[in-house]
Each structure stands twice: as structure tokens, then as C-alpha cells.
Amino acid sequence: MANKSVLASLQRASVVYRTENGQGRQVWADVTLDIRQGDWLVVTGPNGSGKSTLASVLLGLCPLTAGQLVRDVGRFRGVLQSPDAQCIGDTVEEELNDIPGAMELTAEERALFYQEALLAVGLNVALNRTLHTLSGGQKQLLNLACALASRPAVLVLDEPTAMLDPASRIEVIQAVRRAHQQGTSIVWITHRLEEAAEANRIVAFGGGRVAFEGTPEAFFYGRDGEQAEGSSPCVELGLEPPFVVQTAWELLARGVQLRCYPLDADQLAEAVTPG
Structure with missing residues (x-):
């Protein structure tokens, strides 16, 4: 931009x-x-x-x-x-x-x-x-x-x-x-x-x-998906992420490989679809 x-x-x-x-x-x-x-x-x-x-x-x-x-x-x-x-x-x-x-x-x-x-x-x-x-x-x-x-x-x-x-x-x-x-x-x-x-x-x-300026993915998942290790700007500000993001976190914590970091239901479906 x-x-x-x-x-x-x-x-x-x-x-x-x-x-x-x-x-x-x-x-x-x-x-x-x-x-x-x-x-x-x-x-x-x-x-x-x-x-x-x-x-x-x-x-x-x-x-x-x-x-x-x-x-x-x-x-x-x-x-x-x-x-x-x-x-x-x-x-x-x-x-x-x-x-x-x-x-x-x-x-x-x-x-x-x-x-x-x-x-x-x-x-x-x-x-x-x-x-x-x-x-x-x-x-x-x-x-x-x-x-x-x-x-x-x-x-x-x-x-x-x-x-x-x-x-x-x-x-x-x-x-x-x-x-x-x-x-x-x-x-x-x-x-x-x-x-x-x-x-x-x-x-x-x-x-x-x-406190933060960047992409939605970085806000919810951290830089390079660091949320898998327990942190993101969203969490650090004390905000509750959307259900889709929380679901993706749980999948990541269980070792599921996601094709993308989803922000809505359609993206979540895409993220878990085998390539």
C-alpha cells in the first residue's frame, strides 16, 4: 500500500x-x-x-x-x-x-x-x-x-x-x-x-x-504464526479473538497444518482442505 x-x-x-x-x-x-x-x-x-x-x-x-x-x-x-x-x-x-x-x-x-x-x-x-x-x-x-x-x-x-x-x-x-x-x-x-x-x-x-498496526493475520496469529506458541497482539491487548481464529489456534496447538491463517468460516474451510 x-x-x-x-x-x-x-x-x-x-x-x-x-x-x-x-x-x-x-x-x-x-x-x-x-x-x-x-x-x-x-x-x-x-x-x-x-x-x-x-x-x-x-x-x-x-x-x-x-x-x-x-x-x-x-x-x-x-x-x-x-x-x-x-x-x-x-x-x-x-x-x-x-x-x-x-x-x-x-x-x-x-x-x-x-x-x-x-x-x-x-x-x-x-x-x-x-x-x-x-x-x-x-x-x-x-x-x-x-x-x-x-x-x-x-x-x-x-x-x-x-x-x-x-x-x-x-x-x-x-x-x-x-x-x-x-x-x-x-x-x-x-x-x-x-x-x-x-x-x-x-x-x-x-x-x-x-499499540498495533499491521495485517489481520499478524494481529490474530502473531508475526509468522507465533500464536501457536501462545502470543499475539490481539491477546496481549486483552481482546477475545473471533471463534474462527480460536478454532484455528486449537488446530495449530494439536499439530494440524493449516494452508492459511483463517479470518472467516470460508477461509477456515480452505485452511483445513488437503492440498
């Missing part, structure tokens, strides 16, 4: 939150990170480690206390953990009206465009539906529909599947996968490590710093 364009660059960034009593709470310290064209970057870490702060910083919602962020603001869109915080209209249609260029379409074109945007994330609701009648998960899908339809250069997703049922999670992953295939770079912040299978790179925060 070294030859890919850098779309956002954090250099020695620090963030201090001011509490009600005026004291400062260090959230980030000396964070350096690049977001590159073509990335599907999964960001994870323990609770309170600073991973969700990345979404707020990249979207311009949280100023840096020190360091530098270089990015083109207009090319970023995001979906945050709290869907109500992003809703600005009273109805589904009013929310979709905020998509850049939507109001330049004819009424007929706009209605078709909106329906396609909603169906892309598996949301089947009427355009005149009021937002207060939607569930939290439906609002989250609506926010994602707006973000995807905007065709951003970088899509920042903070726990995008947290409020969704399993079927809706699959819809979201498939929709984001299509956007990635069409050229959108993805920053996916999550505690669900099974979602890391889509990533080309994982960044793990620990104690307000970047």
Missing part, C-alpha cells in the same frame, strides 16, 4: 478532554496514522483505549490538542454510534435531501435515487415516514444510506453494526463492501473482531496510543 495516495494523515496527534471540573483527561498521546486510498482499515482496542476518538477527529468533531491532521474535509462522511446525533430532518425524505446533489434531481429521479439508497442497506421504509417512529437500528441504517449515497472518498464508521440484528449486519457489510469496490476507503471502528475479516489493515489502540 506504500504507493497509494494518502487521504488523511495524523502526525503525533494528542487529544485532551476537559472535564466539568476543568481538569484535563488525556485520551490520545502521540498518535501517528495514515489513511490511504483503497484502505479497509479496521480500528479496534479495549474500551476506553481511544479508538472511537478517531472517528470524531477524522470527521472534524474533535479538535487536536497537539499534533497535526491533514485531510480534505469534504471527502469524508461518517456514521457515528448515536444515530439520533446525526439526524437533522423530521422525515426519511428530509434526511435524504441532505445528500449532495440530491436536490438537483427531478422529483421522479430523486424518489428513485432515494429508494435505491435505502434498499442498498436493506432498509424498506416509506419516504414520508417520520424519524421518531424508526427504531435506533433503522436510524443507523438511514444514516449509513445517506453516507454511502454521497459516494465519499473516505467513509468512517464507528460501531456501525452495534444496534443491528445479524441479518442487518450482513446487509451493512455487503453495502460497505460494494462502496469499497467502487473506490471508497473504509475506516471501520469496532469491538466485533469477526468484522476484521474484511480489512487489509488493523490498527489497535491501547491506552490512547497505537
Whole structure:
């Protein structure tokens, strides 16, 4: 990825939150990170480690206390953990009206465009539906529909599947996968490590710093599969790996030779298939 364009660059960034009593709470310290064209970057870490702060910083919602962020603001869109915080209209249609260029379409074109945007994330609701009648998960899908339809250069997703049922999670992953295939770079912040299978790179925060940056295989299995000997960055951060990875660990511990280090069920089947 070294030859890919850098779309956002954090250099020695620090963030201090001011509490009600005026004291400062260090959230980030000396964070350096690049977001590159073509990335599907999964960001994870323990609770309170600073991973969700990345979404707020990249979207311009949280100023840096020190360091530098270089990015083109207009090319970023995001979906945050709290869907109500992003809703600005009273109805589904009013929310979709905020998509850049939507109001330049004819009424007929706009209605078709909106329906396609909603169906892309598996949301089947009427355009005149009021937002207060939607569930939290439906609002989250609506926010994602707006973000995807905007065709951003970088899509920042903070726990995008947290409020969704399993079927809706699959819809979201498939929709984001299509956007990635069409050229959108993805920053996916999550505690669900099974979602890391889509990533080309994982960044793990620990104690307000970047504790790991590398491939998913290295994160779960250690460099050159060192987990077979009992260690990996995932374990060292106190995180629980996905079931597929745990299954592969057990097979490795029993002396089973794997063809690859699997990240999902399909890869696990491939890993144990004789060559």
C-alpha cells in the first residue's frame, strides 16, 4: 500500500478532554496514522483505549490538542454510534435531501435515487415516514444510506453494526463492501473482531496510543504464526479473538497444518482442505 495516495494523515496527534471540573483527561498521546486510498482499515482496542476518538477527529468533531491532521474535509462522511446525533430532518425524505446533489434531481429521479439508497442497506421504509417512529437500528441504517449515497472518498464508521440484528449486519457489510469496490476507503471502528475479516489493515489502540498496526493475520496469529506458541497482539491487548481464529489456534496447538491463517468460516474451510 506504500504507493497509494494518502487521504488523511495524523502526525503525533494528542487529544485532551476537559472535564466539568476543568481538569484535563488525556485520551490520545502521540498518535501517528495514515489513511490511504483503497484502505479497509479496521480500528479496534479495549474500551476506553481511544479508538472511537478517531472517528470524531477524522470527521472534524474533535479538535487536536497537539499534533497535526491533514485531510480534505469534504471527502469524508461518517456514521457515528448515536444515530439520533446525526439526524437533522423530521422525515426519511428530509434526511435524504441532505445528500449532495440530491436536490438537483427531478422529483421522479430523486424518489428513485432515494429508494435505491435505502434498499442498498436493506432498509424498506416509506419516504414520508417520520424519524421518531424508526427504531435506533433503522436510524443507523438511514444514516449509513445517506453516507454511502454521497459516494465519499473516505467513509468512517464507528460501531456501525452495534444496534443491528445479524441479518442487518450482513446487509451493512455487503453495502460497505460494494462502496469499497467502487473506490471508497473504509475506516471501520469496532469491538466485533469477526468484522476484521474484511480489512487489509488493523490498527489497535491501547491506552490512547497505537499499540498495533499491521495485517489481520499478524494481529490474530502473531508475526509468522507465533500464536501457536501462545502470543499475539490481539491477546496481549486483552481482546477475545473471533471463534474462527480460536478454532484455528486449537488446530495449530494439536499439530494440524493449516494452508492459511483463517479470518472467516470460508477461509477456515480452505485452511483445513488437503492440498
